[in-house]
Amino acid sequence: MNQAKGKILSNEEAKPGYYLMAIKCPPVARAAKPGQFLTVRCGNATEPLLRRPFGFHRINGDAFYILYKVLGKGTKALSSMKAGDAVDILGPLGNGFPWPKGKKDIVIVAGGIGVAPLAALAEKLLKDGKKDISVIIGARDRKSLLCREHFEGLGIKTMVATDDGSCGKKCFATDVLEELISVRRPFIPLIYACGPGPMIKAVAHVAKKRGLEAYGSFEEYIACGVGACLGCAIKTKSGYKLVCKDGPVFNLKEMIW
Ligand SMILES: Cc1cc2nc3c(=O)[nH]c(=O)nc-3n(C[C@H](O)[C@H](O)[C@H](O)COP(=O)(O)OP(=O)(O)OC[C@H]3O[C@@H](n4cnc5c(N)ncnc54)[C@H](O)[C@@H]3O)c2cc1C
Ligand code: FES
Structure with a gap:
């Protein structure tokens, strides 16, 4: 688990009310497995105080994406962040999906x-x-x-x-x-x-x-x-x-x- 500063590469509205954010953060991206999650400090202020959890939507080399639904103050603050902004993240957290053994549908x-x-x-x-x-x-x-x-x-x-x-x-x-x-x-x-x-x-x-x-x-x-x-x-x-x-x-x- 790393606490690190990521760099937002993009943060676009994928559909009304849903955003796709790409974050470059090599130590977190390189360690992440599908099903694990990260927590994000949403916005630069102390409010909201608690970090918000998101799953790794896609993992790609030194970067990863999160796909999120705007619900309350945390995700609203996140949706206003821009490419180039730094974001404080903690991850990867949790266990992830267990891997299938053998040939399975x-x-x-x-x-x-x-x-x-x-x-x-x-x-x-x-x-x-x-x-x-x-x-x-x-x-x-x-x-x-x-x-x-x-x-x-x-x-x-x-x-x-x-x-x-x-x-x-x-x-x-x-x-x-x-x-x-x-x-x-x-x-x-x-x-x-x-x-x-x-x-x-x-x-x-x-x-x-x-x-x-x-x-x-x-x-x-x-x-x-x-x-x-x-x-x-x-x-x-x-x-x-x-x-x-x-x-x-x-x-x-x-x-x-
Ligand atoms: C392990 C994990 C992975 C997650 N991955 C994703 C993800 O990939 N994409 C994504 O959009 N969301 C994900 N979530 C949910 C996400 O963390 C919450 O939607 C977010 O924290 C809401 O923060 P907010 O400040 O915008 O809303 P708040 O102001 O905290 O809450 C606004 C409204 O959303 C409801 N809410 C808040 N958190 C949750 C929750 N966990 N489940 C259901 N309702 C909630 C509240 O009851 C309230 O009605 C994940 C949660 C967990 C625990
Ligand atoms: S959120 Fe604190 S123990 Fe899980």
């Missing part, structure tokens, strides 16, 4: 802004020669659908579900997951997921029903980010775990819902 399930760290995962899996990757992206509507073109550009089979049917199928991402598993038999994929709590829970349910291995990245509220404040504890079958230190990625069969 892989299904990546993303919900909303949860898609952000899954792009880095897909890119690394492809780099490691994994070929059988499918991505399911769930979003509220077409306007909040992210990264579809990115995954398709990587040559990955990409399926879309929206709540209102304005893009892809009108259903939840987990309905598409169920369908995919039912039609492609035998199909025993390893599942990676990141998204809202109810989506992760639904993925865990599908995985349990079908006897599949599944990992989910949790986006709990994080304060210190380094295991010191115990503010991010969640209950698992093997006791309380810290999202920031033991996670954010957990084997879904370990979770208590």
Whole structure:
């Protein structure tokens, strides 16, 4: 883990309310693994005091990207930062996604802004020669659908579900997951997921029903980010775990819902 000053290379609005920021910071970028995260001091003032956590969206040599949704004062301050500004970061933090052993089909399930760290995962899996990757992206509507073109550009089979049917199928991402598993038999994929709590829970349910291995990245509220404040504890079958230190990625069969 490094505390370092990164240099913002770009900070563009990718879609209304969503920004893509590229940061050059060799010690953090070189050490980062998909599924790990960093915390960022948003803005130059002391307000907001707490750093905000973001997943590594893409990792590229000495630089990386974060993809973020503007929600409150931290992300609002971040969205006003410009190329050339310095940014105070701490990372990489957390465990990252466990790597698949042997030849396995892989299904990546993303919900909303949860898609952000899954792009880095897909890119690394492809780099490691994994070929059988499918991505399911769930979003509220077409306007909040992210990264579809990115995954398709990587040559990955990409399926879309929206709540209102304005893009892809009108259903939840987990309905598409169920369908995919039912039609492609035998199909025993390893599942990676990141998204809202109810989506992760639904993925865990599908995985349990079908006897599949599944990992989910949790986006709990994080304060210190380094295991010191115990503010991010969640209950698992093997006791309380810290999202920031033991996670954010957990084997879904370990979770208590
Ligand atoms: C490990 C991890 C990785 C994350 N990766 C990303 C990412 O790649 N991209 C991204 O956009 N966001 C990500 N998040 C969530 C992000 O950290 C929060 O959205 C951000 O901290 C909000 O800060 P803010 O000051 O703008 O909002 P605040 O003023 O703190 O809050 C504004 C509103 O957002 C809600 N909110 C704040 N934090 C969260 C959260 N963690 N989950 C759900 N709702 C929240 C609050 O309840 C409030 O309603 C991640 C969180 C974690 C723990
Ligand atoms: S945020 Fe402080 S222990 Fe996890």
